[in-house]
Amino acid sequence: xxxxxxxxxxxxxxxxxxxxxxxxxxxxxxxxxxxxxxxxxxxxxxxxxxxxxxxxxxxxxxxxxxxxxxxxxxxxxxxxxxxxxxxxxxxxxxxxxxxxxxxxxxxxxxxxxxxxxxxxxxxxxxxxxxxxxxxxxxxxxxxxxxxxxxxxxxxxxxxxxxxxxxxxxxxxxxxxxxxxxxxxxxxxxxxxxxxxxxxxxxxxxxxxxxxxxxxxxxxxxxxxxxxxxxxxxxxxxxxxxxxxxxxxxxxxxxxxxxxxxxxxxxxxxxxxxxxxxxxxxxxxxxxxxxxxxxxxxxxxxxxxxxxxxxxxxxxxxxxxxxxxxxxxxxxxxxxxxxxxxxx
Numbered sequence: 464x465x466x467x468x469x470x471x472x473x474x475x476x477x478x479x480x481x482x483x484x485x486x487x488x489x490x491x492x493x494x495x496x497x498x499x500x501x502x503x504x505x506x507x508x509x510x511x512x513x514x515x516x517x518x519x520x521x522x523x524x525x526x527x528x529x530x531x532x533x534x535x536x537x538x539x540x541x542x543x544x545x546x547x548x549x550x551x552x553x554x555x556x557x558x559x560x561x562x563x564x565x566x567x568x569x570x571x572x573x574x575x576x577x578x579x580x581x582x583x584x585x586x587x588x589x590x591x592x593x594x595x596x597x598x599x600x601x602x603x604x605x606x607x608x609x610x611x612x613x614x615x616x617x618x619x620x621x622x623x624x625x626x627x628x629x630x631x632x633x634x635x636x637x638x639x640x641x642x643x644x645x646x647x648x649x650x651x652x653x654x655x656x657x658x659x660x661x662x663x664x665x666x667x668x669x670x671x672x673x674x675x676x677x678x679x680x681x682x683x684x685x686x687x688x689x690x691x692x693x694x695x696x697x698x699x700x701x702x703x704x705x706x707x708x709x710x711x712x713x714x715x716x717x718x719x720x721x722x723x724x725x726x727x728x729x730x731x732x733x734x735x736x737x738x739x740x741x742x743x744x745x746x747x748x749x750x751x752x753x754x755x756x757x758x759x760x761x762x763x764x765x766x767x768x769x770x771x772x773x774x775x776x777x778x779x780x781x782x783x784x785x786x787x788x789x790x791x792x793x794x795x796x797x798x799x800x801x802x803x804x805x806x
Contacts (some may be wrong), residue, residue: 465522465542467551468508468515469531472538472576479574482790486580487516487536492784493584494534496592498527510548517543529554529596533619535580556596556619558675560647563614567639571608573713577757578611581800582619584788585711585755588780588802599686603707605695605744610636612711613688620675622687624707626698630667633692637669640688649673650680658691658701666693666701696740698747705749712744714758734763734771741775748777748805760789760797768801777803 471487474480488505495501502518509515523531523542531540532553541548564575582602591598600621604612607625609632616623627633637655644651651673658666671688674680691701714736737756744754754777758768769779780802788800 464503464519466517466519467502467523468510468517468541468543468548469534469537470513470515470539470541472536474536474574474576476574478791478793479577483536483576484514484516486577486788486790487534489784489787490534490536490580490584491516491518491531492787493587494530496587497530497595499524523551526596528552532556533579533583533595535576535583558620559618559649561618563618563643564611566643567609567611569609569635573608573611575611575615577798578713579615580788581713581755581757582612582615582709582711584785584800585709585753585802588753588755588785588804589708590751590804591708598708600708601706603698603702603710603744603747604712605698605710605740606712606714607636607690608632608713610640610690612713613690614640617673617686617688620686622689624687624689624691624702626691626693626695626701628692628694630692633667633669633690636690640669640671644671644673649675650677658693666691666697668692668701695736696743698740699743702747704746707747708749708752710744710748710752710754712754712756714756714763734767737763737768737771738774741771741777745772745775745777745805750805753780753802753804755800755802757798757800759792759795760799761795765799765801769803772801772803776805778806779803 471483484507491502491505500521502520505518508517532555540551540553542551602616602621602623604625607613607627613623613625641653651671653671655669657664658668669690672685674685772779785802792798
């Protein structure tokens, strides 16, 4: 049995950095579903004054290392050999430059490391976890804001779709992603315009086909990005049922951003939003797919959020490590993750 040490990626967010070791331990345990064998004795250990996440494994094969390279906070991986650290080269799925994720700066932006963690642990709960490296997953963020989750899905080589009712956020993201693709000289085709029904404009929609290189684009091996400016409870009007592998949503925290429902308007409780929207989102999931939600536990209890997903016909994951993602964001926000699977 070999021992390994994972060095955590430094975070500019001090509070998230404080939580990152515990979050990485839980995320690493979740990756056990896709590894040849689950890692054992996952612990925090200080080596030469630096905190690491250490674990044991019966050797890591090339595919195992490729999987672990996608841990949200992975900075470097070492095999422990006595007092020595032998570097293990990481090979992440990343297909584009990381400024796709980091260049956008705005108030209320979710930490991109957490966004990646949420996507990872949701994907790993699906029946397709073993295909992490091979499958072109189809990801929906029904509360996509300015597209952090969409960008992470694109970075992985997946197809990404999003819905958001805020026109300014939609326009900001449409401008950003098109400008970024042109600046990076990435081969793509974009279509931005209104969605009309019965001679009325019911939404605006951005559709982009892109590829990491010209040969893939020419061969038709493109990724799809599809973003709709509309209320999330209308998501079923724009996407076909049972066509997404993963639905991930970072629910409004009720501090800077409130939740909005048709019945109650603006409210600080994301539970009302989940109750109304979860059945719509669940209908878009294919069997075996998973939904991952993050939210502020100060404004909605875990039991209530779980009830909303159960009421939508999903099976909530209620065992470790999926009970170990609760962490503080600031004085007003205690964030948690809830994952549920469609059977």
